[in-house]
Amino acid sequence: MNRPDPRLLLGATCLAGPIALALLSLAWTPFAVNGLDIAHRLLPPDAAHPFGTDGFGRDLLSRSMAGLRATIATALAATGLGAAIGIPLGITIAASHERRSAPLRRLADLVFAFPPVLTAAMLAALWGGSAAGAVVAIGAFDVPVFARIAAAAALPVLAQDFIAASRLAGRGPLGVLWWHILPNIAAPLIVQASLQAGIAVLAEAGLTYLGFGLPPPAPSLGGMLKDYQSALGAAPWLVLIPGALVTLLVLGCNLLGDGLRDRLAR
């Protein structure tokens, strides 16, 4: 009997709490996310406010729950966007003649050269900071990552006889892609998706920290780190808790990715 990989278990454990809090925030938070309570400002964690309160008396647990929701949603959407464009692109590159696919390869290289921060800054300059801008910026960076993984994985699959047989049987390019190629390259893509999700969490926190992500007053983990950093001396929990949540998410994604890689390689 196969014993579960400890990294899988640890990764899932790291992610379970934050994801549960984020999902719960859709229906309930202990206090209003933006509700002011000046009389109870800068309270350390206690029974009423397990994560304490900020300088405006806002409940940090409620804000962290909403912030987690925003961060996780952005990370998933960005990773999904990158995968949705990158995987078909990579398979197209693998299936095409090298000379014909050269422009696509160069395009992928060009996109890869733009870090999300730069892309998000450009989008923010055009349309203002937004969650959609962060999704596009991070997702655009993910496109060449998924394209490369998909192309590398698809090349040996495309050389298999059953692919030629399927074509001879009359299946079109999309059918071959969906029924034969994707199932055979899914393992490395799933691993990469979990790793990219961790990177996306960190990138989202960085972008909102810089003001290129979800605009205030909606809470975000990066925004909280930015807003509360000056209170590090007087109220360290304001920074430590959002920082710990980002760490948990990233660590969970990475451990999950590592565990999945080994598990799927067996």
Added chain:
Amino acid sequence: MPRPALAACCALLAPSLTLAAPAAAATPDTLNIGLQLEPPSLDPTTGPAEAIRDIVYDNVFESLTRLDEHGSVQPQLAKRWSIADGGRRYEFALDTGASFSDGTPFDCAIVKFSLDRARAPDSLNPERAFYAPIASISCPAPDHAVITLSAPDSEFLYHLAWAASAMVAPATAATNAQHPVGTGPYVLENWKRGSSITLSRREHLRAPIPAIARVSFHFIADPLTAADALDGNRLDGYVNFPNTDMLSRFQGDPRFTVLVGRSPIKLIWALNEARAPFNDLRVRLALAAAIDRYAIVTGYANNFATVIGSHDTPEDPDYLDLSAHAPYDVGHAQDLLRQAGVAAGTVIEIALPPTDYAHKVGDMLAAYLAQVGLVAKLVPMQWPQWLGDVYGHANYQTTVIAHTEPRDLDIYARPHYYFGYHDTVYDALFAQYRTTTDPAAQHALWQKLQQRLADTQANVFIAALPRISIWNARLRGMWRDEPIPLNRIADLSWTP
């Protein structure tokens, strides 16, 4: 490390890396001062930004008069003056021993050029209205200027002390924005964009020679980075420290002097009355009643600020305390909004310049608007965008802004100011005030003006902000209060 992760880590570490460590104050005649904002230019006669005045005024540029720490008008390039003809004729004896840093001598021709340029129809001067009463400027002698006004102006000498009234030379006026040339004791040594501006003491100055030979202004917007720079002796002072929660870190430390003084800075929620629904008095009153200004003062300024009810601050001797005006009353605010036909869910845009106060107060305003059924859309902006869209073209709904100019009730009488405020009663009162020379009548009129602004809820007036500065304890000569935004380096010196 994958690039996105590296970029994000860099972003998270940015505050601790943004300060290119300036040299510590090892020598007794150099100074490193931290400021929040970098000025967009260095010409106070064409740019309205306070950051310009913070650096160049009274250091590089001088005016005919100046304000002392208590806000009193003192001689500067005008050694003395007399007023005649019922307040219409001002005669100035000029300090012709003064000169510009490029060698241009200062005389009456400079006065005439500077003030004619400031009041010209195509003038870019941010306070052009100050010079509207000037009918003529004549020069009977190089050291003697006569300014004739079309009507008495009780604030004329006071306005001449502002940075916008700085004396400039014809040959260099057009290039002062980048290469400032003034009569002050300091000249621009270098400007590292995005980082610092260094001024150095002019050679061949007349006594008294300023003790500080070189001063660098470092632009550090993040309070934590600024605090670390002070703690690490990389800054000798920080003017207008933005985060009151961090003051306790310095107040008990013998290495620092923390000065909490009075200033003319008014934190307001400005409403564009040229646009609906802010042209409706009921809406303006509703917005004022919707917010708890005392809570904002506690939440943002840790009770270091003072709640106000009009566009004036307690440091002004003519201040009228209207802090009880428009008290926090959610029910009343909702009633007024209903009467005005403002539907629940209406979106109110709040433009936020890139300052700590704007973002914190903007967050709180959003929460208060939600309580009365409105939705705040916070629009963060960089200064060039704010100066262009909001201040320049009045293309905004509302904005959170600190007005730093003292006794600036005249802005509500300006026809094209960005508030879009037009009130004939106010205009008549202001015209009456401006031509009144009796101090008691002036005092009464000034208070009536404040009352009128409160009654018409010209804006939502939130708080008078203090001037909080943190200095190396060995420095002497710093101003506690700030009657007008400036940092007079010539007054500073190191104790042995």
